[in-house]
Amino acid sequence: MTANPTVALELDDIQAGALQPRPVPYTGVYQILRLDDRHAGRELLRRLIPYLNSVASFDPKVPVSLAVGLSFQGLKALGVPEESLATFPPEFQQGMAARAAELGDVGENAPEHWEKPLGSKDVHLVVAGLAPDAVLLEAAFRYALEALRDLSGVVPIWQLEVQSAADLRNMFGFADGISHPAVEGTGIPGTNPYEVPLKAGEFVLGYEDETYNLPPIPQPEVLGRNGTYAVFRKLHTRVAAFRQYLRQCAKDRAEEEWLAAKIVGRWRSGAPLALTPDKDDPELGADPKHNNAFMFGDDQRGLKCPFGAHVRRMNPRDSVVIGAVRLHRMIRRGTNYGQPLPPGVLEDDGADRGLLFAFVGAHLDRQFEFIQREWVNDGKFIGTPAEKDPLVSSSDGREFTIPNQPIRRHLKGLPAFVVNRGGEYCFIPGLRALRWLADLDT
Numbered sequence: 460m461t462a463n464p465t466v467a468l469e470l471d472d473i474q475a476g477a478l479q480p481r482p483v484p485y486t487g488v489y490q491i492l493r494l495d496d497r498h499a500g501r502e503l504l505r506r507l508i509p510y511l512n513s514v515a516s517f518d519p520k521v522p523v524s525l526a527v528g529l530s531f532q533g534l535k536a537l538g539v540p541e542e543s544l545a546t547f548p549p550e551f552q553q554g555m556a557a558r559a560a561e562l563g564d565v566g567e568n569a570p571e572h573w574e575k576p577l578g579s580k581d582v583h584l585v586v587a588g589l590a591p592d593a594v595l596l597e598a599a600f601r602y603a604l605e606a607l608r609d610l611s612g613v614v615p616i617w618q619l620e621v622q623s624a625a626d627l628r629n630m631f632g633f634a635d636g637i638s639h640p641a642v643e644g645t646g647i648p649g650t651n652p653y654e655v656p657l658k659a660g661e662f663v664l665g666y667e668d669e670t671y672n673l674p675p676i677p678q679p680e681v682l683g684r685n686g687t688y689a690v691f692r693k694l695h696t697r698v699a700a701f702r703q704y705l706r707q708c709a710k711d712r713a714e715e716e717w718l719a720a721k722i723v724g725r726w727r728s729g730a731p732l733a734l735t736p737d738k739d740d741p742e743l744g745a746d747p748k749h750n751n752a753f754m755f756g757d758d759q760r761g762l763k764c765p766f767g768a769h770v771r772r773m774n775p776r777d778s779v780v781i782g783a784v785r786l787h788r789m790i791r792r793g794t795n796y797g798q799p800l801p802p803g804v805l806e807d808d809g810a811d812r813g814l815l816f817a818f819v820g821a822h823l824d825r826q827f828e829f830i831q832r833e834w835v836n837d838g839k840f841i842g843t844p845a846e847k848d849p850l851v852s853s854s855d856g857r858e859f860t861i862p863n864q865p866i867r868r869h870l871k872g873l874p875a876f877v878v879n880r881g882g883e884y885c886f887i888p889g890l891r892a893l894r895w896l897a898d899l900d901t
């Protein structure tokens with residue numbers, strides 16, 4: 460179907476948590492609920508809706524958001540009619556655990572090793588609260604807790620607290636949350652002035668996407684419109700293994716930092732190799748106007764930023780790759796969980812720490828699943844079929860080529876630095892859709 464490009468985005472209906480950037484610093488909670496009784500589930504939605512902000516009502520000066528997502532099993536548990544359930548895409552209907560082979564969730568990442576209840580049919584509803592500090596979070600999340608009071612058919616089954624580190628770095632010690640796409644019609648700026656804003660239909664259902672079509676949306680229209688999909692994954696990080704590997708491959712600390720930057724594609728400060736290939740530039744790393752203002756056009760040999768570096772794989776920008784980059788973009792909302800491993804420690808302390816990875820986009824198949832399958836776990840698209848993402852792909856014995864002069868550097872035997880402990884695919888309905896769900900009379 461051809462779209463009407465003049466239609467404006469209904470910002471007052473789209474949940475703020477889907478499109479608004481997270482606060483910096485941040486503290487937050489992800490809570491999973493099981494809906495044992497559809498009437499109690501609907502009552503919970505009715506109670507929560509007044510506290511969910513939309514993109515239009517979100518106040519960037521007080522960036523607090525409470526958002527609600529539902530898995531396919533959750534929609535079923537609410538009593539959504541069969542003919543409506545059948546209109547959701549197959550990968551969403553199957554859920555993340557059933558997509559394990561597609562996602563590379565094998566070996567120690569396989570669903571049978573996931574933290575319970577992740578991967579089970581009990582994961583129904585996810586409430587995510589994010590705020591700049593604990594006081595504001597408590598105020599926002601209190602509503603979610605109060606909404607649960609006296610609802611015996613709704614059971615909290617899992618919770619994860621997330622929090623930015625004091626230095627705002629992720630667990631591997633890198634600045635995070637830098638690169639974001641601009642989305643047409645949202646008024647939320649992107650971070651790369653050289654990237655043309657993406658069509659809204661890439662991130663919100665009911666609008667024209669990058670293929671100039673209106674993609675099919677879940678039915679009835681009131682349920683699908685202004686909704687989107689979110690993927691969350693609890694990614695445990697092996698920080699000691701990362702530090703040990705760098706130590707083992709480098710002759711000194713300076714070379715360790717160089718290797719770490721080549722693996723990620725940015726120095727720890729966030730400064731991109733594309734702009735400062737030879738040394739870190741912390742001022743550039745901390746400058747949001749310039750730290751993402753680049754393309755790879757003048758680096759077609761990968762001498763500045765390797766083709767296989769995490770950020771270049773995840774967003775090849777204008778690099779020559781197999782495929783159309785703009786069809787595989789994502790909004791990310793990753794947050795740290797656990798306590799950082801103290802600086803300099805090379806031994807694993809057994810603590811659970813990592814990234815609660817969160818993807819938002821309207822196309823699970825050609826965005827998240829494609830990226831995970833082709834760009835994280837394969838290397839054909841950049842001409843290195845034997846290589847995977849050196850930072851986040853999750854298998855041992857990996858390889859990574861660093862183009863360099865006079866001779867390239869070839870790293871071997873990279874152990875897994877990231878392990879998936881489980882996750883799920885969620886639908887993030889618009890606010891009208893949530894009311895429709897709350898009013899179901901099936």
Ligand code: HEM
Nearest residue numbers: 629633634635636637638694770773774814830831851877
């Ligand atoms: C523990 C796991 C991960 C860590 C530590 C990590 C770390 C990072 C870092 C440090 C950056 C650069 C800063 C930024 O732009 O925010 C980045 C960028 C990015 N990551 Fe990850 N990441 C992880 C997992 C993933 C996964 C699983 C995906 C996709 C399936 C992904 C997709 C991206 C994308 C799309 C970008 C932005 C690329 C760009 O536009 O330049 N990341 N990540």
